[in-house]
Amino acid sequence: xxxxxxxxxxxxxxxxxxxxxxxxxxxxxxxxxxxxxxxxxxxxxxxxxxxxxxxxxxxxxxxxxxxxxxxxxxxxxxxxxxxxxxxxxxxxxxxxxxxxxxxxxxxxxxxxxxxxxxxxxxxxxxxxxxxxxxxxxxxxxxxxxxxxxxxxxxxxxxxxxxxxxxxxxxxxxxxxxxxxxxxxxxxxxxxxxxxxxxxxxxxxxxxxxxxxxxxxxxxxxxxxxxxxxxxxxxxxxxxxxxxxxxxxxxxxxxxxxxxxxxxxxxxxxxxxxxxxxxxxxxxxxxxxxxxxxxxxxxxxxxxxxxxxxxxxxxxxxxxxxxxxxx
Amino acid sequence: xxxxxxxxxxxxxxxxxxxxxxxxxxxxxxxxxxxxxxxxxxxxxxxxxxxxxxxxxxxxxxxxxxxxxxxxxxxxxxxxxxxxxxxxxxxxxxxxxxxxxxxxxxxxxxxxxxxxxxxxxxxxxxxxxxxxxxxxxxxxxxxxxxxxxxxxxxxxxxxxxxxxxxxxxxxxxxxxxxxxxxxxxxxxxxxxxxxxxxxxxxxxxxxxxxxxxxxxxxxxxxxxxxxxxxxxxxxxxxxxxxxxxxxxxxxxxxxxxxxxxxxxxxxxxxxxxxxxxxxxxxxxxxxxxxxxxxxxxxxxxxxxxxxxxxxxxxxxxxxxxxxxxxxxxxxxxxxxxxxxxxxxxxxxxxxxxxxxxxxxxxxxxxxxxxxxxxxxxxxxxxxxxxxxxxxxxxx
Numbered sequence: 052x053x054x055x056x057x058x059x060x061x062x063x064x065x066x067x068x069x070x071x072x073x074x075x076x077x078x079x080x081x082x083x084x085x086x087x088x089x090x091x092x093x094x095x096x097x098x099x100x101x102x103x104x105x106x107x108x109x110x111x112x113x114x115x116x117x118x119x120x121x122x123x124x125x126x127x128x129x130x131x132x133x134x135x136x137x138x139x140x141x142x143x144x145x146x147x148x149x150x151x152x153x154x155x156x157x158x159x160x161x162x163x164x165x166x167x168x169x170x171x172x173x174x175x176x177x178x179x180x181x182x183x184x185x186x187x188x189x190x191x192x193x194x195x196x197x198x199x200x201x202x203x204x205x206x207x208x209x210x211x212x213x214x215x216x217x218x219x220x221x222x223x224x225x226x227x228x229x230x231x232x233x234x235x236x237x238x239x240x241x242x243x244x245x246x247x248x249x250x251x252x253x254x255x256x257x258x259x260x261x262x263x264x265x266x267x268x269x270x271x272x273x274x275x276x277x278x279x280x281x282x283x284x285x286x287x288x289x290x291x292x293x294x295x296x297x298x299x300x301x302x303x304x305x306x307x308x309x310x311x312x313x314x315x316x317x318x319x320x321x322x323x324x325x326x327x328x329x330x331x332x333x334x335x336x337x338x339x340x341x342x343x344x345x346x347x348x349x350x351x352x353x354x355x356x357x358x359x360x361x362x363x364x365x366x367x368x369x370x371x372x373x374x375x376x377x
Numbered sequence: 378x379x380x381x382x383x384x385x386x387x388x389x390x391x392x393x394x395x396x397x398x399x400x401x402x403x404x405x406x407x408x409x410x411x412x413x414x415x416x417x418x419x420x421x422x423x424x425x426x427x428x429x430x431x432x433x434x435x436x437x438x439x440x441x442x443x444x445x446x447x448x449x450x451x452x453x454x455x456x457x458x459x460x461x462x463x464x465x466x467x468x469x470x471x472x473x474x475x476x477x478x479x480x481x482x483x484x485x486x487x488x489x490x491x492x493x494x495x496x497x498x499x500x501x502x503x504x505x506x507x508x509x510x511x512x513x514x515x516x517x518x519x520x521x522x523x524x525x526x527x528x529x530x531x532x533x534x535x536x537x538x539x540x541x542x543x544x545x546x547x548x549x550x551x552x553x554x555x556x557x558x559x560x561x562x563x564x565x566x567x568x569x570x571x572x573x574x575x576x577x578x579x580x581x582x583x584x585x586x587x588x589x590x591x592x593x594x595x596x597x598x599x600x601x602x603x604x605x606x607x608x609x610x611x612x613x614x615x616x617x618x619x620x621x622x623x624x625x626x627x628x629x630x631x632x633x634x635x636x637x638x639x640x641x642x643x644x645x646x647x648x649x650x651x652x653x654x655x656x657x658x659x660x661x662x663x664x665x666x667x668x669x670x671x672x673x674x675x676x677x678x679x680x681x682x683x684x685x686x687x688x689x690x691x692x693x694x695x696x697x698x699x700x701x702x703x704x705x706x707x708x709x710x711x712x713x714x715x716x717x718x719x720x721x722x723x724x725x726x727x728x729x730x731x732x733x734x735x736x737x738x739x740x741x742x743x744x745x746x747x748x749x750x751x752x753x754x755x756x757x758x759x760x761x762x763x764x765x766x767x768x769x770x771x772x
Contacts, residue, residue: 110614112772132379135616146606148393150400155393162389163617165382191400217614 149193390625585728673757
């Protein structure tokens with residue numbers, strides 16, 4: 052399970068101005084991105100934003116109307132069987148075979164991925180153990196809960212140790228504890244050299260990704276590591292300062308370390324800085340110098356809900372998408 | 378390795394279909410017992426011959442003809458004389474109300490017309506919408522006419538001979554009047570190896586008919602459920618080809634249908650006494666080819682159907698076509714010569730012909746059916762596979 056197949060020295064995924072239209076409706080417009088091997092790309096966006104279209108362009112399920120897509124150097128529309136064996140795919144709307152047991156479902160998928168009998172037995176067991184379903188391996192899929200069924204589907208995508216994994220909302224309907232375990236397994240695979248393309252409806256799962264692509268209304272609004280997206284959303288890093296008495300922070304705006312200040316209450320304000328670690332002592336001293344007394348000061352880390360809301364607002368107000376094909 | 382992997386994928390589908398089928402006990406029971414049960418019920422309930430026509434004979438007053446039903450009781454086995462009346466209007470009213478099937482109106486002056494050297498008309502009236510029954514009624518009317526003619530001639534000869542004897546005291550001929558009236562009788566000899574009962578005759582046809590429907594519907598529903606479950610999107614990405622999907626399903630359902638066919642055949646032969654005069658291996662080959670060709674049709678139906686409901690409807694249309702055009706219910710010789718070749722589009726048409734020949738005659742005088750079925754099986758499965766491949770690519 053730990054051994055990932057050899058990786059050619061090319062980008063795992065490369066999209067250049069990829070557009071996909073369905074008649075008059077454009078599901079994805081001019082998306083350009085590059086995903087290096089051994090990284091986790093999280094594709095995040097509101098429902099109907101174009102996340103699944105993006106994944107299906109990468110898997111070859113859809114052909115781009117314009118632009119190009121390359122996965123492991125190949126055009127997904129003309130994947131060879133060898134390339135397909137190196138992919139793992141968990142679509143959003145695949146239903147298991149309800150009359151087959153959990154193990155039989157995973158074993159069936161393992162066979163389709165080309166695993167022969169001897170290897171298949173051990174891989175199926177490991178995959179089911181990863182998703183914590185080995186104990187219910189004999190239960191028919193139709194009798195499993197929705198979350199369990201999703202985990203069986205995940206095990207089916209993982210069973211052959213793919214070089215690149217496309218997971219369309221793998222954690223949907225799964226409880227937080229197990230979600231954490233699944234992300235642990237995804238990180239382990241990333242560390243072993245696999246590339247993972249994951250769409251998720253849980254915005255906070257962006258933290259688990261190396262790169263996050265934010266898609267809204269068919270446009271790639273931003274793509275960067277999670278921390279970088281935070282910086283973009285708030286214009287740098289932020290320090291949240293609480294003072295003992297009401298304090299006017301506008302005087303701090305003149306400090307060279309401070310990029311901007313914003314009161315969020317009579318005794319609380321946010322100072323935007325380039326580097327919170329080095330700027331924090333300067334800010335605290337400056338508050339004291341201007342007659343204030345600091346009750347507390349800490350780095351402010353906005354939730355990804357806020358980050359994405361801000362980035363979407365920014366995108367709406369500026370036409371060109373903020374893309375950083377790292 | 379690639380070949381092994383390909384085999385492994387095909388076997389994965391075979392195993393999956395087997396497991397899914399076996400895990401539905403109701404489906405297994407209906408698959409195995411259904412055809413046999415239908416044959417048993419058919420055997421118990423089917424009489425095989427149409428009931429005699431409920432007939433009223435109208436005998437005009439002073440016609441000289443008998444007026445009791447007993448006098449006509451042995452007229453023909455196809456006629457059940459339920460009354461003799463002298464009022465044609467009353468008989469026609471019964472016919473309109475469909476309480477009787479046939480009215481025969483005797484001529485009022487049969488003897489006088491005969492003696493005058495004129496032909497009389499025996500009116501037969503029916504009220505039947507079924508064209509086959511109506512044709513049968515015409516046939517029966519002709520037989521009745523022959524019977525009446527024979528009796529009239531016989532009676533005339535008898536009277537003539539009595540007149541001659543009375544006048545001359547000599548018998549004009551030693552030939553009896555009934556022989557003069559009907560010099561010949563038909564004696565039919567059937568040289569067929571077996572003369573099965575009606576149920577036994579329909580048994581082989583039923584076998585091919587049921588197997589075609591089973592194969593078509595099983596594979597069509599399986600493929601369409603696969604598509605509905607989102608599997609096609611997955612297959613589009615997985616290293617599995619449409620040919621492997623089709624082969625896996627075809628093999629699985631071919632084996633399932635073959636098991637059903639074998640059990641049904643044994644049941645027909647051992648349980649219902651259907652003759653098995655030919656080589657069972659040849660019969661197995663014939664039915665195997667029927668199954669394979671039908672599976673090809675099933676795959677095509679699944680591809681062209683946009684829902685499970687439509688697939689069921691199309692499968693039933695194929696079944697309906699087989700009822701009329703396969704020779705199961707209607708003899709193919711009853712069709713227009715130009716239309717007959719089209720009946721061979723159905724695998725069941727070939728299967729029924731071969732099953733009849735092999736089971737009831739012991740051999741076939743039309744071995745081309747094997748070649749036709751083989752061609753259909755290969756062609757239809759290939760076409761189905763190509764169509765499915767395109768559909769998966771578009772999914």
